[in-house]
Amino acid sequence: MRALHVLLALATALLSLPASAADRFKIDPTHSSFGFLIGHLGYAQVLGRFGEFEGEFSFSQTDIAANTIRLSIKSASIDTNLKARDDHLRSPDFFNAAEFPALHFVSTRVEKSGEMSGKVTGNLTLLGVTKPVTLDVTFNKAAPHPLPRYNQVLTSGFSVRGTIKRSDWGMKYGLPGLSDDVQLIIEIEGHKI
Amino acid sequence: MPSWLNPTLLNDPVVQTAALPLLCATVVAILLRLVAGPGRGAALAGAGITIGFIAAYVTIIGTPSLEPRGSVQKLVYIAAGGLIVGTLVDLWNARRWIRWAALLGWPTLALAWLAENRLAQATVETWYLIGPIWAAMVLSLGRLEHAARREIDAGIVLLAFAIGLGAVALFGRSASLAQLALALAAALGGFLLLNWPRARFAFGASVVLGAGGTAVALAATLALFTGANRWALGALLLCLLADLLFRRVLPKSGALRAPILALCAGLPALAAGGIAYYIVRDSM
Numbered sequence: 001m002r003a004l005h006v007l008l009a010l011a012t013a014l015l016s017l018p019a020s021a022a023d024r025f026k027i028d029p030t031h032s033s034f035g036f037l038i039g040h041l042g043y044a045q046v047l048g049r050f051g052e053f054e055g056e057f058s059f060s061q062t063d064i065a066a067n068t069i070r071l072s073i074k075s076a077s078i079d080t081n082l083k084a085r086d087d088h089l090r091s092p093d094f095f096n097a098a099e100f101p102a103l104h105f106v107s108t109r110v111e112k113s114g115e116m117s118g119k120v121t122g123n124l125t126l127l128g129v130t131k132p133v134t135l136d137v138t139f140n141k142a143a144p145h146p147l148p149r150y151n152q153v154l155t156s157g158f159s160v161r162g163t164i165k166r167s168d169w170g171m172k173y174g175l176p177g178l179s180d181d182v183q184l185i186i187e188i189e190g191h192k193i
Numbered sequence: 194m195p196s197w198l199n200p201t202l203l204n205d206p207v208v209q210t211a212a213l214p215l216l217c218a219t220v221v222a223i224l225l226r227l228v229a230g231p232g233r234g235a236a237l238a239g240a241g242i243t244i245g246f247i248a249a250y251v252t253i254i255g256t257p258s259l260e261p262r263g264s265v266q267k268l269v270y271i272a273a274g275g276l277i278v279g280t281l282v283d284l285w286n287a288r289r290w291i292r293w294a295a296l297l298g299w300p301t302l303a304l305a306w307l308a309e310n311r312l313a314q315a316t317v318e319t320w321y322l323i324g325p326i327w328a329a330m331v332l333s334l335g336r337l338e339h340a341a342r343r344e345i346d347a348g349i350v351l352l353a354f355a356i357g358l359g360a361v362a363l364f365g366r367s368a369s370l371a372q373l374a375l376a377l378a379a380a381l382g383g384f385l386l387l388n389w390p391r392a393r394f395a396f397g398a399s400v401v402l403g404a405g406g407t408a409v410a411l412a413a414t415l416a417l418f419t420g421a422n423r424w425a426l427g428a429l430l431l432c433l434l435a436d437l438l439f440r441r442v443l444p445k446s447g448a449l450r451a452p453i454l455a456l457c458a459g460l461p462a463l464a465a466g467g468i469a470y471y472i473v474r475d476s477m
Contacts, residue, residue, distance in 0.1 A: 128262030
């Protein structure tokens with residue numbers, strides 16, 4: 001009888017885990033955001049975002065090292081709330097969208113740094129140049145989606161923050177008036193696949 | 194410290210685009226003439242134009258990338274390569290067929306390198322675009338070589354082409370390419386000032402492939418990778434024909450020929466700027 005209780009308790013504990021080892025998730029672009037802030041002449045930070053991206057991640061709360069993420073962002077989908085500026089940002093001065101249609105990020109290592117936080121290191125490819133970056137990740141939630149149309153699918157969400165130097169990828173135009181440091185503001189929500 | 198020594202001066206777009214390349218081209222041309230003598234020095238002085246452009250490039254874009262990936266990063270190497278090939282052709286006083294082979298081969302290589310990211314996924318549409326660009330590049334350099342036989346005609350028509358290119362790039366929302374085109378125009382301006390009212394320095398292969406090669410590579414970059422209006426870029430080619438198109442109104446020689454030709458060559462540049470301003474092509 002005691003063994004049965006132990007087994008039941010174990011089964012309950014396993015079932016209550018929001019995500020099992022390295023579940024794979026597809027990023028939901030309608031509830032995810034890829035934004036950035038860049039300094040303008042030292043006065044203020046201009047906020048921009050990319051409207052089109054896709055990717056997936058593997059997530060396990062128990063085996064952190066098994067977590068991975070892959071993101072592809074369409075550079076022409078940049079939006080800073082001013083069409084003329086967006087056209088300029090798509091030009092070879094900045095994202096060179098015709099020559100380099102996408103930015104890519106592929107993680108290489110994920111480490112835990114706190115109860116709900118970690119660091120993700122990966123390779124960011126921008127303008128044809130691939131360099132490693134480390135970003136801070138905060139795990140927000142992993143639970144079955146409450147809305148009926150999602151059919152209880154396991155959904156996970158993270159907030160990612162970090163700063164990169166755009167000149168490291170050869171994007172030097174407008175320095176130093178337009179800051180070299182670019183803050184990344186990434187919110188990711190994904191559904192289990 | 195006097196304000197003109199302030200390092201932030203080099204961040205000023207007017208200095209980057211006008212003063213620096215003009216000054217650099219002028220000083221280098223004079224130095225080459227003084228160091229290499231009246232014969233060889235006069236033949237090589239035009240190298241100052243491309244060197245002025247490269248100096249401006251460093252202040253506008255930054256130190257050239259050791260692993261150039263994008264077209265703008267490649268432009269500085271195309272400028273330097275054109276200058277080296279042209280200088281070798283000039284120094285060896287190469288035969289006519291070698292000059293023409295260089296005029297055909299250099300833009301072909303430059304375009305293949307510039308467009309490699311597009312050629313990697315080339316469709317029929319890509320070839321429809323690259324074919325005319327290649328033809329325009331080769332014909333433009335051939336035209337410059339032809340115009341160079343007469344005093345400073347080639348320099349003047351190229352100046353108008355570069356200014357027009359700057360305007361088309363600006364209206365096509367490519368500020369750095371606009372700055373680079375105008376920096377090339379400024380460098381050409383410095384060289385032309387030394388050659389007016391009397392032509393002193395040759396407009397040799399080093400200028401045709403260096404400055405001319407840079408101008409056509411800039412135009413190709415605009416056509417391939419920016420929202421710059423392609424009709425406007427096409428209209429700019431008429432600048433290079435100005436000495437032929439307006440030959441009836443141009444004085445045969447003398448100090449007035451240069452300013453009148455500049456006005457004539459400026460007309461297609463103005464038209465191209467107008468087209469680019471009124472018909473802005475959507476970016477990709």
